[in-house]
Amino acid sequence: MHTTHIWSTRSSHLTSDGLVRYQQCACGRQRVLLDAFDGGAPSAELARPARVPVAR
Numbered sequence: 001m002h003t004t005h006i007w008s009t010r011s012s013h014l015t016s017d018g019l020v021r022y023q024q025c026a027c028g029r030q031r032v033l034l035d036a037f038d039g040g041a042p043s044a045e046l047a048r049p050a051r052v053p054v055a056r
């Protein structure tokens with residue numbers, strides 16, 4: 001058993017939250033990564049102005 005896994009990407013696909021990557025080590029352990037978009041995310045930027053509270 002090792003402590004440092006060597007991750008290799010098995011598959012990946014884009015979602016509205018970012019790029020999801022499924023990785024697996026030679027020992028059989030798996031993990032899922034989500035690479036969130038850093039900037040250039042129109043849906044996230046457009047969502048903020050819509051949440052401005054209404055002044056009373």
Ligand SMILES: [Zn+2]
Pocket residue numbers: 002004005006025026027028029
């Ligand atoms: Zn491993």
